[in-house]
Amino acid sequence: MNMQDKNTLPIQNPDEDDLPNISRRSFFKRAALAGTGVMVAGGAALAASKASLSGSRSKGIETIENFKPKDQRDVVLCYAVSPKLSQEVYPERNEQYARLHNKEFHFNYDIQTFEHKLPPDNTREGYDQADRALGHASWFPLIAAKSRAQAFTQPNTPLHSWDQSDVDAEKYEFGSAKRAATMIRSAARLFGAVRCGITRFDKRFVYDPMYDIIHERELYWDKDFPFEPKSVIVIMTPMDYDNVATSPSWTAEGATGNGYCDMSKISCQIAKFIRGMGYNAVAAGNEMANSVAFAIQAGLGEGGRNSLCLAPGLGPRVRICKVFTNIDFEDAYDYPRTWGIADFCESCRKCAEACPPQAISYDEKPGFEPTYEFADEPGYTWNNHIGIKKWYSDAKKCFNFWIENDTSCLNCMASCTFNEPDYWHHWFVMAINPAMPRFIHYWMSEAHPLFGYGGQSGKPVPGKVERFWKSGKGMNTNKSMKNNIGTAGIS
Amino acid sequence: MEALQWFCLGVISMMAAMGMVYFQMVVKPKWYTLPLLILGLVLVLFGIAWGGSSLIEGYPRSSALGILFFSGPGLLILALTWRHLVAPGFKNAEN
Numbered sequence: 001m002n003m004q005d006k007n008t009l010p011i012q013n014p015d016e017d018d019l020p021n022i023s024r025r026s027f028f029k030r031a032a033l034a035g036t037g038v039m040v041a042g043g044a045a046l047a048a049s050k051a052s053l054s055g056s057r058s059k060g061i062e063t064i065e066n067f068k069p070k071d072q073r074d075v076v077l078c079y080a081v082s083p084k085l086s087q088e089v090y091p092e093r094n095e096q097y098a099r100l101h102n103k104e105f106h107f108n109y110d111i112q113t114f115e116h117k118l119p120p121d122n123t124r125e126g127y128d129q130a131d132r133a134l135g136h137a138s139w140f141p142l143i144a145a146k147s148r149a150q151a152f153t154q155p156n157t158p159l160h161s162w163d164q165s166d167v168d169a170e171k172y173e174f175g176s177a178k179r180a181a182t183m184i185r186s187a188a189r190l191f192g193a194v195r196c197g198i199t200r201f202d203k204r205f206v207y208d209p210m211y212d213i214i215h216e217r218e219l220y221w222d223k224d225f226p227f228e229p230k231s232v233i234v235i236m237t238p239m240d241y242d243n244v245a246t247s248p249s250w251t252a253e254g255a256t257g258n259g260y261c262d263m264s265k266i267s268c269q270i271a272k273f274i275r276g277m278g279y280n281a282v283a284a285g286n287e288m289a290n291s292v293a294f295a296i297q298a299g300l301g302e303g304g305r306n307s308l309c310l311a312p313g314l315g316p317r318v319r320i321c322k323v324f325t326n327i328d329f330e331d332a333y334d335y336p337r338t339w340g341i342a343d344f345c346e347s348c349r350k351c352a353e354a355c356p357p358q359a360i361s362y363d364e365k366p367g368f369e370p371t372y373e374f375a376d377e378p379g380y381t382w383n384n385h386i387g388i389k390k391w392y393s394d395a396k397k398c399f400n401f402w403i404e405n406d407t408s409c410l411n412c413m414a415s416c417t418f419n420e421p422d423y424w425h426h427w428f429v430m431a432i433n434p435a436m437p438r439f440i441h442y443w444m445s446e447a448h449p450l451f452g453y454g455g456q457s458g459k460p461v462p463g464k465v466e467r468f469w470k471s472g473k474g475m476n477t478n479k480s481m482k483n484n485i486g487t488a489g490i491s
Numbered sequence: 492m493e494a495l496q497w498f499c500l501g502v503i504s505m506m507a508a509m510g511m512v513y514f515q516m517v518v519k520p521k522w523y524t525l526p527l528l529i530l531g532l533v534l535v536l537f538g539i540a541w542g543g544s545s546l547i548e549g550y551p552r553s554s555a556l557g558i559l560f561f562s563g564p565g566l567l568i569l570a571l572t573w574r575h576l577v578a579p580g581f582k583n584a585e586n
Contacts, residue, residue: 022513022516022517026516027512027513027516030512030515030516031508031509031512034508034509034511034512035505035508037508038504038505038508421548421550423544423545423547423548424540424544425540425541425544425545425557447556450556451545451550451552451553451556451557452550452551452552452553453550453553467549481493481494
């Protein structure tokens with residue numbers, strides 16, 4: 001048989017096939033080419049997705065000229081827990097809110113019984129004894145460490161101590177700023193962080209003056225803080241998807257309290273790690289600075305309609321903490337990035353629709369000042385840091401709902417289109433998001449609850465609470481070949 | 492489960508690629524026939540992958556709607572392409 005015959009061998013018995021015969025060699029050659037093409041296309045799609053998920057450089061947070069740092073006394077939580085601020089310094093804020101909203105409400109009086117006011121109702125899904133106990137338990141480590149006040153912006157709590165007496169006498173030589181940044185990120189990962197970025201200390205976004213609620217006095221960066229910070233290490237800790245999905249039930253307080261404990265634990269570990277290497281460091285949770293602003297500047301995410309930092313792959317389902325240090329990271333600082341998230345928020349209003357007290361803006365575009373109800377009343381916007389380009393929420397209404405609900409609320413987090421379980425198809429949607437036109441953004445935001453995700457309202461979504469309470473089923477072993485940490489637990 | 496899903500999708504993809512090669516060798520298709528077949532196939536496979544992963548993560552509604560919205564149009568494209576472009580091509584090749 002010569003070579004020509006070999007190349008024209010019938011692929012099948014000609015008697016059983018009326019179609020023209022093709023050469024086996026030629027077929028396999030082309031099939032191999034096609035297979036290679038499929039693999040190259042797959043590889044290209046993967047590379048494009050990875051590039052998209054890296055985001056592109058953005059100009060970061062825009063502020064007006066002469067923008068001033070925020071006075072911590074104007075933070076709703078700080079104001080509410082401080083008897084002096086609420087009752088003596090700014091009593092008119094209580095009166096104004098109660099008058100405009102036509103209800104009996106006092107920020108300080110009402111917070112005294114927070115999370116202990118209403119008795120559990122064992123007939124009501126999400127509000128029974130177990131749900132209440134879970135919330136209390138989730139906060140317990142911080143209470144035991146006498147550090148829960150950091151959640152209300154109290155600086156210098158035991159876990160976030162300003163004490164620098166344990167700074168090692170010898171400064172560790174990192175070799176380079178990039179290695180220093182990578183080492184700190186590695187330690188953060190070890191301690192439980194899901195994201196870690198590093199940005200320069202930016203006076204615009206710190207609280208100045210700070211306020212010591214326990215001793216009722218102002219604290220100043222130049223006078224009271226123990227060193228001059230150069231950098232801010234911003235750390236995100238994950239929150240459980242299934243637990244957050246139970247919002248606004250008492251069950252969801254589990255993810256909140258646990259998130260705060262993680263924040264305190266990780267940030268104080270990183271601060272101690274840095275001090276052990278001979279540099280100054282102070283950990284912070286909600287206190288000392290605006291966490292969302294620093295997270296955006298550190299390139300961890302974008303500011304969303306719900307005023308939270310939305311991180312790719314996690315959305316707003318994270319807690320943010322910071323570590324202030326005097327390490328200079330030189331060329332290793334992160335930069336603000338965009339993934340088209342804020343653009344998406346212009347077409348999506350799911351968080352605003354899901355907000356029980358309607359505290360979130362419905363405006364199409366972000367602006368430099370609040371536009372919500374009563375925003376034009378003199379003094380009513382005392383809690384907003386005016387001059388930042390963002391969507392302004394009325395945090396007073398949000399806080400008022402917490403008091404009525406007798407626990408905090410995660411509806412804007414749970415209903416966010418970017419809050420998804422940790423599976424490839426959600427990452428895929430995230431990756432293609434920047435390239436999608438506006439009408440597709442709108443469709444994606446509508447598809448999110450339609451497909452069964454999000455969909456929060458004033459009451460817990462039926463079945464979500466029970467889904468959470470079943471999420472630990474089968475935890476003695478894992479047959480899924482994947483550790484779904486911080487995501488849907490059922491597999 | 493996820494590993495099995497991706498393995499099956501790989502086998503289906505490779506078989507489909509070989510089928511298309513065979514089709515192109517025996518039939519002289521119009522220039523848009525192959526892109527339509529590829530588009531239909533990608534949509535069908537994407538819908539199956541979406542549906543499978545949604546089931547694994549515990550969201551059956553997402554699974555059903557994913558298959559409906561992605562695999563549905565894919566099947567439609569494949570069926571129409573087969574009926575109007577592929578089958579007549581095979582018929583002509585027989586003659």
